[in-house]
Every structure is written in C-alpha cells, then in structure tokens.
Amino acid sequence: MTKLDELDLKLIYLLMDNSRLSISELAERLSVSRPTVKTRLEKLEKEGIIQRYTIKLHPELQKAHNVVALIIKTDKPEKLREFEEIIEINRFTSKKYLIKVAVEDMEGLRNVIEGAGFEVLEIMPILESIEKEHPPKVKVPFKCDYCGKEIVDEPIVYKYRNRVYFFCCPTCLREFKRTRENIEKLKLKEHEIEHSHEHHKH
Numbered sequence: 729m730t731k732l733d734e735l736d737l738k739l740i741y742l743l744m745d746n747s748r749l750s751i752s753e754l755a756e757r758l759s760v761s762r763p764t765v766k767t768r769l770e771k772l773e774k775e776g777i778i779q780r781y782t783i784k785l786h787p788e789l790q791k792a793h794n795v796v797a798l799i800i801k802t803d804k805p806e807k808l809r810e811f812e813e814i815i816e817i818n819r820f821t822s823k824k825y826l827i828k829v830a831v832e833d834m835e836g837l838r839n840v841i842e843g844a845g846f847e848v849l850e851i852m853p854i855l856e857s858i859e860k861e862h863p864p865k866v867k868v869p870f871k872c873d874y875c876g877k878e879i880v881d882e883p884i885v886y887k888y889r890n891r892v893y894f895f896c897c898p899t900c901l902r903e904f905k906r907t908r909e910n911i912e913k914l915k916l917k918e919h920e921i922e923h924s925h926e927h928h929k930h
C-alpha cells in the first residue's frame with residue numbers, strides 16, 4: 729500500500745464525514761489548490777485507498793428486518809456468500825462461523841438455514857446494533873496544528889468549522905481550543921464595536 733501523508737489523511741477525514749464535498753470545497757477546507765485536491769483524489773482512487781463514495785441511510789430504513797446472530801458449523805462456507813440475507817460472515821475455525829442473518833420472519837430464517845445447509849450451534853436475536861465510526865488505521869507523519877511538531881503516530885483528530893485539525897497531544901488540542909475561543913470572543917467584540925459605531929452614525 730502506498731504511503732499516505734497528512735494531506736491525504738485530512739482529505740479522507742473530510743470525505744468520511746461528507747463524501748459529496750466538491751473539489752472546490754475540499755480545496756478551501758484544506759487551504760490547498762483545486763488541482764492539488766484533484767490529483768490527490770485521483771491517486772487515492774486509483775490505488776484503491778478510496779474504494780467508493782457512499783451514503784448513510786436513516787436507521788429506520790434499514791430496520792425492516794430482524795437480525796439474528798448464528799453460530800454455525802458448515803462444510804460448505806462458500807454457500808454462505810450466495811445468500812443476500814446473510815449480511816456478515818466471521819470465521820472462528822475452518823468449520824465454525826458466526827454469521828448475521830437479516831430476515832423478515834422465522835420462515836425466512838429457515839429458508840436460509842436449509843438453503844445454505846449449515847448446522848446451527850447457537851442462535852441469538854440482535855436487539856440493537858451500535859455502529860462505530862472506524863477512523864483510518866494508518867501511520868502518517870503529520871505536523872501538529874498547534875505546536876508544529878512532526879510526529880508519526882495516530883493524531884488526535886479535531887473537526888472544527890468544516891476543517892480537520894491534527895494534534896500531537898491533548899495539551900495541544902486544549903490550547904488550540906482556548907486560542908480559538910479567544911479569537912472568537914475578540915471577533916465578537918469587534919463586531920459589537922462596529923455595530924455601536926454604526927449606531928452612533930444614525
């Protein structure tokens with residue numbers, strides 16, 4: 729796999745949040761030129777780092793099914809891939825699997841079990857699935873956006889006003905936030921002063 733750099737990683741974080749951002753928007757948020765963004769995206773796509781741009785549906789739309797977890801034994805694991813009701817396949821040993829099946833009812837489940845021909849060792853309904861975000865697991869040399877130190881490790885990621893910032897440590901993040909707050913308070917004050925001036929003119 730190709731080496732990614734800080735810019736690639738920031739691009740990935742922005743697109744993970746919103747894959748519909750345009751090249752112009754990405755360029756602005758990363759403070760780089762549009763051709764730079766375009767070249768980077770082409771590289772990430774060509775090398776299969778970005779495999780596709782997808783959407784996130786409202787959970788209600790995906791609730792039409794009952795999801796059941798099954799621990800099974802099978803001699804024909806390839807069969808499991810043939811059923812679109814089987815939404816997840818995890819292998820324990822050469823014959824033992826944990827699979828998740830989404831079906832409307834018991835009959836649907838029976839059809840999958842008979843069709844795929846596996847032996848059910850255990851069966852558990854899944855009441856709730858909590859989806860976690862998976863940040864990219866890559867080691868990228870990055871510069872801390874607060875102190876400027878260069879580090880190869882997992883950065884602390886902070887999203888603020890449509891931008892992505894990387895920090896080396898919690899202290900830098902805290903200081904960055906404090907500085908931001910101060911700048912904002914200052915801006916607010918300037919704004920108030922401007923307004924009071926306008927007021928005086930009238």
Ligand SMILES: [Zn+2]
Pocket residue numbers: 872873874875876877895896897900
């Ligand atoms: Zn730092």
